[in-house]
Amino acid sequence: MPRRKARSKRAFCILSKIIQVSLRTAKSSSPVSSGSLDEALRGIDALLGAVGLTHGTRRTRPPAQQKTTSPTRNSAAPKKKSVPTPAVPPTPATPTVLRVPAWERYPWLAHGFSTRPNGASKVYAPRAHSGSGQGELNLGFTGSDTQRNVRRNREMFLHALLETKTASPKHTALAQLALLRLVLLQQIHSGIVYRIEDTRIEDTRIEDAPQADVDLQAGDGMISTQPGLLLGILTADCLPVLVVDARQRVVAAFHAGWRGTAARVVERGVGRMRAEFGSRPGDLTAAIGPGIGGCCYAIGDEVRNEFDSQFAYSDAFFREVYDSDPIKEKYPLLFLTARAPGHSNLGPSTHLDLVEANRRQLMDAGVAQAKIHALGLCTACHLTRFFSHRAEQGFTGRMMSVVGIR
Secondary structure: OHHHHHHHHHHHHHHHHHHHHHHHHHHHOOOOOHHHHHHHHHHHHHHHHHOOOOOOOOOOOOOOOOOOOOOOOOOOOOOOOOOOOOOOOOOOOOOOEEOOHHHOOOOOEEEEEEOOEEEEEOOOHHHHHOOOOOOEOOOOOOOOOOHHHHHHHHHHHHHHHHOOOOOOHHHOHHHHHOOOEEEOOEOOOOOOEEEEEOOEEOOEEOOOOOOOOOOOOEOOEEEEOOOOEEEEEEEOOOEEEEEEEOOOOEEEEEEEOHHHHHOOHHHHHHHHHHHHHOOOHHHEEEEEOOEOOOOOOEEOHHHHHHHHHHOOOHHHHEEEEOOOOHHHHHOHHHHOOOOOOOOOOOOOEEEEOHHHHHHHHHHHOOOOHHHEEEOOOEOOOOOOOOOOOOOOOOOOOOEEEEEEEO
């Protein structure tokens, strides 16, 4: 075995020398042709085959191509300068305005009730519909929203309020906005009603576009015959009540919470319309806008006692409701007391129907029942459509109800 390995090694050395000589001879020929080089290589293959060695299939090198450098992780490829695109805030959709169909036939009358969606505010959105990213139409200068959002919301609302399908170029919403003025009050849940004439509230001048509804006249009702003024009421559960005298062209707006209702703010306002403008009961029509309904408005004994002292028919405003409580239903033994039957706090709760209470006031003031239009929309039941102070524990926006003469 050692001798065989030595002979193989000597044979391999001899073949290596022969191959080197052959290659030098082929390369030294002038000029070097591809044919002579291939002939030398074939001779080398024959020598290798004679000693039992085989060569792999020879591959020809492809024609040289221009190398293209691909960017690697460490290569410093030229970076393109990215020009930042300015962020354009999305334009909110047109707000939805609720109207009274019976009043649409009066071209001189502007009226409407605002809703919650489609605005510039987002501070209250997570409570009602988390994650939707939808803007809301908050129309009140609250502590949580910005004045810029509220002013933008008011502009969008009034534009939608004044827009009509058959408006001429002289009567488009933009043209009317330049001529009309919005009048608001510092609402204090009272029975105070003001007569609005020209640019004065009684003896107080209306200031131009207050920044945050400060220094406004305190009250909860307005009546007017002056064209170019829009009477506005802000609500978030309380009832907005609008009254129109189509013959004399008198308009009125009232803020009727439970305190204002108990103070007869609507009844007083209609009485002033009759006394100061000669409005006749048969010419009056009224609209009661969205507000908290009797289904959700639980009240205490002090509210019930106040209404009982003011209205002989107050029983028609109240009803006993057994509110369902999942915890009490699942763990009833935790709420057992040693009190005698009828003396426990677990009994039914008393609910107030503000719509019915104000409907009765309008009827007492002379408005026919058939001419009282109640929208019947509960703000606490429809949080995606309206703001509700009670259902959202006070953290909510404000809606606006407007009536005026163009």
